[in-house]
Amino acid sequence: MAVIVLNSCIGCEACIAQCPHDALSLNAEGKISVDGKKCDECRECIKSCPVSAISLPEKENIAKSKKQDLQTEVPKTNANANIAAVEEKKAASPESCAKPVQKDHNGGVLVFAEQLEGKIAGVALELVGAAKKLAEKLGVQVCAVLLGDGVEAIIPVLFEHGADKVYVFDNPLYHFYRTESYTKACCYLANKYKPEIFLVGATTSGRDLAGALATTMRTGLTADCTGLDIDMDKRLLLASRPAFGGNIMATIVCENHLPQMATVRPRVMPTPEPVSGRKGELIREEVEIEEDELRTSVLKIVKEQSDNIKLEDAKIIVSGGRGVQNEQGFALLGELARAVGGVLAGSRGAVEKGLVEHKRQVGQTGQTVAPKLYFAVGISGAIQHIVGMQGSETIVAINTDPQCPMMKLATYGIQGDAFEVLPVLIEEFKRELAHKEVVAVG
Numbered sequence: 444m445a446v447i448v449l450n451s452c453i454g455c456e457a458c459i460a461q462c463p464h465d466a467l468s469l470n471a472e473g474k475i476s477v478d479g480k481k482c483d484e485c486r487e488c489i490k491s492c493p494v495s496a497i498s499l500p501e502k503e504n505i506a507k508s509k510k511q512d513l514q515t516e517v518p519k520t521n522a523n524a525n526i527a528a529v530e531e532k533k534a535a536s537p538e539s540c541a542k543p544v545q546k547d548h549n550g551g552v553l554v555f556a557e558q559l560e561g562k563i564a565g566v567a568l569e570l571v572g573a574a575k576k577l578a579e580k581l582g583v584q585v586c587a588v589l590l591g592d593g594v595e596a597i598i599p600v601l602f603e604h605g606a607d608k609v610y611v612f613d614n615p616l617y618h619f620y621r622t623e624s625y626t627k628a629c630c631y632l633a634n635k636y637k638p639e640i641f642l643v644g645a646t647t648s649g650r651d652l653a654g655a656l657a658t659t660m661r662t663g664l665t666a667d668c669t670g671l672d673i674d675m676d677k678r679l680l681l682a683s684r685p686a687f688g689g690n691i692m693a694t695i696v697c698e699n700h701l702p703q704m705a706t707v708r709p710r711v712m713p714t715p716e717p718v719s720g721r722k723g724e725l726i727r728e729e730v731e732i733e734e735d736e737l738r739t740s741v742l743k744i745v746k747e748q749s750d751n752i753k754l755e756d757a758k759i760i761v762s763g764g765r766g767v768q769n770e771q772g773f774a775l776l777g778e779l780a781r782a783v784g785g786v787l788a789g790s791r792g793a794v795e796k797g798l799v800e801h802k803r804q805v806g807q808t809g810q811t812v813a814p815k816l817y818f819a820v821g822i823s824g825a826i827q828h829i830v831g832m833q834g835s836e837t838i839v840a841i842n843t844d845p846q847c848p849m850m851k852l853a854t855y856g857i858q859g860d861a862f863e864v865l866p867v868l869i870e871e872f873k874r875e876l877a878h879k880e881v882v883a884v885g
């Protein structure tokens with residue numbers, strides 16, 4: 444007998460170091476394999492697994508009832524944060540609505556229409572656009588769930604951007620985002636209308652909500668996706684995102700649980716063109732929640748005061764990498780930014796050199812931006828950087844290496860030393876824009 448590794452294994456390798464018998468290894472699927480001849484079920488790996496993906500065979504109920512969840516029987520990569528398999532162990536909650544059956548889930552593609560103080564979040568419209576593409580392939584409707592207090596004005600905007608149905612919970616209870624009230628309302632809705640797919644923006648609130656929904660509904664959630672598509676044969680959501688530190692793009696599926704959930708960062712998907720006057724079906728919903736049963740209350744919202752344009756809102760970004768080398772180099776970048784009315788940013792390479800603050804880092808572990816113009820100076824174009832700026836309309840790369848990925852991605856590539864190219868560009872821009880008022884715009 445040997446321990447069993449479930450499909451919820453995330454391949455973190457924490458168990459390998461703990462195994463005194465050298466019985467564990469990482470296989471080609473990025474999961475742990477057990478050498479049955481060496482394993483003596485000492486349990487050290489079970490204790491070390493952060494996602495409870497290893498168990499003893501006789502204690503594993505899932506193994507008996509859901510053999511398809513065993514990694515050995517599903518060689519296909521299914522690295523979703525398979526909360527489902529782990530959560531399977533927990534008692535079903537009354538709000539739980541996910542069932543491993545696809546047939547009765549005919550509620551289309553549902554989007555969480557995040558809003559703040561009556562203003563729709565840009566990512567919500569981007570997701571409606573993404574949902575439309577998925578829904579067309581599936582032959583279903585695009586639905587949006589809108590929660591708030593006095594949010595009527597947003598409803599036509601959702602229809603105009605492509606929603607066929609909008610479910611509205613309009614109540615002072617939803618004035619501010621709170622995990623409990625929003626989770627309860629969304630779970631109620633998902634239970635009632637049974638969407639196949641549920642998309643949420645990867646904003647601060649959206650990330651919180653999506654995690655709470657996925658655990659409550661006992662389904663899988665793929666976070667921070669950069670691409671969404673449909674496997675037409677299996678009618679599955681294909682959710683793509685950088686994985687293993689951004690070294691590979693993983694396409695993740697949630698085969699056994701519904702709804703299939705994904706979060707997508709703002710500005711990764713394009714905003715669809717609105718169709719003026721487009722109409723849809725409005726459905727008002729209510730769910731019984733009392734204020735005193737909620738454990739949190741919002742006392743006040745304190746807005747960060749800043750005179751600077753936020754990086755993610757900037758129309759022009761001048762971004763520097765390790766190739767800009769030093770403070771003199773970044774001073775030149777600053778000058779270019781001022782000349783064109785841009786905002787300064789950097790790669791992680793530059794952040795690590797202390798040349799730019801972390802809050803100005805673009806990429807997977809920084810900001811996602813989609814300006815009209817992005818200068819990438821001395822940035823090689825690692826995938827972790829690209830995922831944060833690939834939505835830029837025009838990319839100008841300055842690099843000594845014409846073969847680097849950023850030069851290949853760029854709309855315009857200038858091969859050369861940044862210290863020689865930048866002064867010329869600054870001079871030219873200053874001359875061209877001499878009679879214009881140049882200010883950074885967001």
Ligand SMILES: Cc1cc2nc3c(=O)[nH]c(=O)nc-3n(C[C@H](O)[C@H](O)[C@H](O)COP(=O)(O)OP(=O)(O)OC[C@H]3O[C@@H](n4cnc5c(N)ncnc54)[C@H](O)[C@@H]3O)c2cc1C
Binds near residue numbers: 842
């Ligand atoms: C989990 C994880 C998350 C990450 N998240 C991020 C992230 O959010 N954002 C991010 O940016 N990176 C991220 N990274 C790091 C990423 O993998 C790269 O290491 C990083 O982007 C490299 O930064 P760079 O392009 O500035 O430096 P380098 O890769 O070193 O590239 C420097 C470039 O400058 C060019 N160059 C050199 N001298 C000159 C010159 N004089 N003039 C012009 N060009 C010159 C070189 O040809 C080269 O192309 C992450 C990595 C991991 C593992």
